[in-house]
Amino acid sequence: MKMNVEVDCTPEEARRFLGLPDLSPVHDAYVKSLLDTMQKGPSPELLESMVKSWAPMGDAGFKMWTQMFEQMSKGAGKG
Structure with missing residues (x-):
């Protein structure tokens, strides 16, 4: 037997029904930051x-990114 159940609710209603935490304040703080x-x-x-996390080559890679x-910043100031 196959049964389909269709539930019409908002994401907020589904979150509450499933008992998931409301992360809206965390999201708002992150977006504001x-x-x-x-x-x-x-x-x-x-x-x-940021550059250190991108640079797999250690110090040499960091110097290249720097x-x-x-x-880029010197070129941006010439506009």
Whole structure:
């Protein structure tokens, strides 16, 4: 026997029914932080941590990324 059940509810209603936590405040805080960073520009510390996570070559890779970002920032100021 095959049975189909169709439930018409919003994602919020489904979340509550299944007992899942409401992560809206966490999501809102993350989006606000991301927007603030985008508007103010990334800090040097943030860029450094991002580049270190991208650079599999260790120190040599980090220096390459640093030089690339410095060249890009110098070129952006000439507009």
